[in-house]
Structure formats: structure tokens, C-alpha cells
Amino acid sequence: xxxxxxxxxxxxxxxxxxxxxxxxxxxxxxxxxxxxxxxxxxxxxxxxxxxxxxxxxxxxxxxxxxxxxxxxxxxxxxxxxxxxxxxxxxxxxxxxxxxxxxxxxxxxxxxx
Amino acid sequence: xxxxxxxxxxxxxxxxxxxxxxxxxxxxxxxxxxxxxxxxxxxxxxxxxxxxxxxxxxxxxxxxxxxxxxxxxxxxxxxxxxxxxxxxxxxxxxxxxxxxxxxxxxxxxxxxxxx
Numbered sequence: 001x002x003x004x005x006x007x008x009x010x011x012x013x014x015x016x017x018x019x020x021x022x023x024x025x026x027x028x029x030x031x032x033x034x035x036x037x038x039x040x041x042x043x044x045x046x047x048x049x050x051x052x053x054x055x056x057x058x059x060x061x062x063x064x065x066x067x068x069x070x071x072x073x074x075x076x077x078x079x080x081x082x083x084x085x086x087x088x089x090x091x092x093x094x095x096x097x098x099x100x101x102x103x104x105x106x107x108x109x110x111x112x
Numbered sequence: 113x114x115x116x117x118x119x120x121x122x123x124x125x126x127x128x129x130x131x132x133x134x135x136x137x138x139x140x141x142x143x144x145x146x147x148x149x150x151x152x153x154x155x156x157x158x159x160x161x162x163x164x165x166x167x168x169x170x171x172x173x174x175x176x177x178x179x180x181x182x183x184x185x186x187x188x189x190x191x192x193x194x195x196x197x198x199x200x201x202x203x204x205x206x207x208x209x210x211x212x213x214x215x216x217x218x219x220x221x222x223x224x225x226x227x
Contacts, residue, residue, distance in 0.1 A: 004154070032213050043116075043203055044155070044218040051213045089154055097143055097209070099168065100216060102154025 002027045006090055006103035013080055014111055021075040021106045023090030028071050031096055035064050035075050036089040038105070044089060048075070080110045114138065116219035118204050124225045125194060132190045133222045135204030142209040144187050145216060146179055148172065149201045161187060162209060191224075199226045 003026045013019055023033070032051050036044040048057045048064040050073065056065040063076040077084060087107045091100035117136040125131055137144050142163050147155035158177070160168040163184035173179075176195075181187040191198055201223050205216040 034215055036218075041223075043118075043220040044205075046215045046217060049213060049215045091154070096213075097160075097162070097207070099145060099157035099160055099170070100147075100155070100205075101157070104152065104154050 002030075002092060002094055002101045004090060004092055004101055004103035006088075006106050008106060009104065010107045010109070012109045012111065015080060015082060017080050017110075018076070018078050019080055019108070021077070021088050021090075021108070023073040023075070023103055025071045025073075025092050025101075027094065028068050029094065030068065030092045031094060031098075033064075033066055033073050033090065033092050034100065035062075035073075036091065038087045038089060047088075077108075080108075082110050082112045084108060085110050116204055116206050116217055118202075118219035118222050120222055121220065122223045122225070124227065126227050127194055127196060129194055130190065130192045131194060131224060132188055133202055133204075133224075135187045135189070135206075135219060137186070137204075137206035138217055140208065141206035141217070142184060143207045143214075143216075144181055145205040145207075146187070146189050147203040147205065149203055149221070150199075155203055158189075194224075194226050196226050199224055 035047040050066045061078040087105040089105040091102040144161045146158040149155040161181040201221040203221045207214040
């Protein structure tokens with residue numbers, strides 16, 4: 001059974017810092033991995049999707065990497081801003097078009 | 113694209129009542145998913161439609177839960193005889209069916225509170 005773990009559960013940083021969020025999964029036979037952002041009381045916003053054949057994806061200040069063999073992904077946020085404060089969720093899909101399996105998320109707080 | 117739309121945003125009801133939620137997908141997204149999220153947890157998968165066909169159901173989806181997607185457009189999720197443990201955020205997500213590596217896009221959810 002696929003399990004997804006995110007460490008740390010919470011993170012506080014001053015504005016301007018670069019930071020890394022970690023995601024690990026137990027079954028390396030994933031189809032793709034997706035990173036989401038969730039603001040309090042809201043739904044999820046898709047940030048990046050990495051296909052199983054890819055090593056990384058970039059969007060603006062965000063860079064996500066994938067090491068399938070070791071069952072790990074990282075989300076790198078450059079030059080953090082207070083507006084980046086949210087919960088970041090990692091999710092994997094084991095087959096095309098099927099359900100996502102989520103971690104519990106990392107709650108990020110960026111202070112000005 | 114307009115986003116995934118869910119209605120209502122909040123629902124408060126007494127234990128034992130039936131509730132129904134609606135999800136309107138992004139236009140041309142033929143895959144539709146329902147998830148449930150409780151406080152401090154990631155979303156948990158409930159069920160999945162490809163067009164009007166319900167292709168997968170989680171063991172979390174007890175007999176009190178039923179989902180439909182008539183004509184492959186909007187979807188409804190009904191919970192009968194609600195229980196305290198049903199209190200959660202119910203999230204709908206949709207994705208394109210063409211090409212396998214399509215991201216899922218989520219609505220803002222329906223928050224259900226059982227009194």
C-alpha cells in the first residue's frame with residue numbers, strides 16, 4: 001500500500017530565505033507526483049506535476065525534483081515571501097488517471 | 113478555464129439527515145474525483161468518474177455514500193443518515209482525459225458540519 005510522508009510538518013522562516021520541503025513515498029512504482037498549495041479553508045492549487053520519467057520541474061520560484069528509485073521528492077522555494085505562507089501537499093498517482101495519494105502536508109509560515 | 117465549482121461551500125445539518133453536494137467540472141474535463149479531507153490530514157480518495165462511468169470507489173465510501181455523474185457533466189455526492197464522523201471538507205477535482213499526465217484541479221470544497 002502506497003504511503004506518502006511529508007517532513008517537516010511545520011516550518012517557519014523569515015522572508016527572503018530559500019527553503020526545501022520534503023516528500024517521501026513507499027512504493028517507487030509511481031506514475032506521476034504532484035505538488036499542491038492549500039490556503040486555510042480553501043481547496044488545493046496545483047503547483048507542479050512531475051512525470052515518473054522526469055527528474056524535475058520548474059515554475060517561477062518553485063522547483064520540484066523527483067528521485068523515483070529512492071522514493072523522494074523535494075519542493076524548493078526560492079526567496080520566500082509572506083504570500084507563500086500556506087500548507088504544501090505532495091501527492092502521487094500509481095496509475096494513469098487514478099486517485100492521488102496524499103501526504104499530510106507541510107505548513108509554511110514566512111514572516112516579514 | 114473557469115475553475116471547478118462546488119456548491120454549497122458550507123453545510124450544517126443534524127445527525128441522521130441526508131445531504132447532497134454538487135460539483136461542476138472545468139469544461140472538457142472528463143475525469144472527476146471526490147476526496148474527503150479532515151483537519152490536519154491530506155485529502156483521501158472517495159471515488160472517480162470517467163465521463164458518466166464510476167470507475168473506482170474507495171473502501172471509505174460506505175453504503176451511506178452515493179455519487180453520480182449523469183451525462184458526464186456535473187456530479188453529485190449524497191450522504192444518507194449522516195453521522196458525526198462525516199464532518200469533513202469534501203473536495204472535487206477534475207482533469208482532462210486526453211493524455212495521461214494531466215494535473216488534477218480542485219474546487220474550494222464543501223465543508224460539512226454534523227451537529
